[in-house]
Amino acid sequence: MRRLPLCIAIAALCAAVTPAFAKDKAEPAAEAAKPEAALTQPQQSESEGSIVVEGRRVDYKAVAGTLVLHGKGDEEHEPKASLFYVAYFKKGADAGKRPITFLYNGGPGSATVWLHMGAFGPKRVVTADDTHTAPAPYKLVDNAYSLLDASDLVFIDAPGAGFSRLVADAGDKDKRDALMKERKKEFYSVDGDVHAFAQFITQFLSKYGRWNSPKYLFGESYGTTRSAALAAVLQTEDSVDLNGVILLSQILSFDTSIDGPENNPGVDLPYVLGLPTFAATAWYHHKLPQQPAQLEPFLKEVEQFALGDYAQALLAGSTLDASRRQAVAERLHRYTGLPVDYLLKADLRVSGGMFEHELQIDGDITTGRLDTRFSGPTMDPLSKEAEYDPQSAAISSAYVSAFNDYVRKQLKFGQGQSYRLFADIDHWDFSHKAPGAHEALQQSTNVIPDLAVAMKYNPDLKVFMNGGYYDLATPFFAAEYELNHLPIPDSLRKNISMAYYPSGHMVYAHEASLKELHDNVARFIEATDNVAR
Incomplete structure (x- = not known):
């Protein structure tokens, strides 16, 4: 059924795709019995491949794995979440000069299968342009529009989604249930989610020696909400200046949502x-x-x-x-x-x-x-x-089926595990403590102040918004309105650019728009990576 807004906003709004009449809440018996210890240590599986992107060959190493989060400032204490990622590194590149882009979908609580298999990963699932895609077998092809020609890529599943899991390593079942309830309250919120991604990114930069690389955030839908707040947290709390923030199908203020405005x-x-x-x-x-x-x-x-x-x-x-x-x-x-x-x-x-x-x-x-x-x-x-x-009904099965096949057969990860399209979220806390606020505000989520703070804190930060004309989940004119109302000085407005496409929320579902999106984002990265050529 159609999901109505929460806090005048949308739980289904930003998940890139919400399958009709379905939400994966059941925990398979095999996973329920899986020892929590398996989630408390980082996992990793490596493979190799090559791709030709618009005529240029890129040889790469792929890493499918997990990083374990302990909560902000709590690295020596109990693990709280295990976040799954797939990273693609160009072989032979100078890590200090090679850009790295962190990508995620929205939800909140969505796996990042959509951007991975539809937009910028080295493999792409083929779906019908504007009609229902026929059932399996689905076609997986080399992605001629992968962003690997411009940047290394890290696709991250949100806590509880994909192969990411919350960790409740306690004694008996009652204690585990109580601890899991605490974990959900901590991570299933605007601010908890942002700090989880911030900790993941800083851990990743250390693990792979990428602190001196040009750095980018790429969020889709609720992922743009996350990116605005995440950019501010990374820069003001973790001293991670970003080169760019790329927004796809943007929503920063949920008071602009066309989903359920009659409730407000x-x-x-x-x-x-x-x-x-x-x-x-x-x-x-x-x-x-x-x-x-x-x-x-x-x-x-x-x-x-x-x-x-x-x-x-x-x-x-x-x-x-x-x-x-x-x-x-x-x-x-x-x-x-x-x-x-x-x-x-x-x-x-x-x-x-x-x-x-x-x-x-x-x-x-x-x-x-x-x-x-x-x-x-x-x-x-x-x-x-x-x-x-x-x-959603037309393409969801193709994405989910293709990824489940690809991750196990080619990336060699996920055997015995269930890939969850969405986290099991009973309640998402949309309250948000904006930069400078004394407490979380009980209002529709609005991260416009966060993006403004990030841009003022780092005057070299560039923002690139992309939207589809046929997106009724996050309308393009609302995104433009939001950016035009950022409380920033006129001198910083030149740091914002926008592009529109004859497609929808998932701009890349239209192949001609995917090519244009790739070309625009690649140019944006090349223009902002500060690498001498």
């Missing part, structure tokens, strides 16, 4: 910022009353209306007069294809789930959420909102 009445910003994605989607599916020839000029017109007449109408609330209300509804019809009567009944406020359900309802078709180019049969034509995401 009085905050109309999500409707304003989601409108351009509604328009792009209606354009793609030819649902507009008058079809513009080109997308980008059309979107500029919609953005101007969204920030102008539409925003003013929503701000007026119940004081909006009938004639203006009718006029705004007619403009919304022109930009979204939704009927005027429906827009009026919705009080001019259409959530993401409502739009997904209604855009193609005349054919009993539901529009995708993570990628609105996708469509699927509607579960319930009488429902108010979409009840699943056609894109």
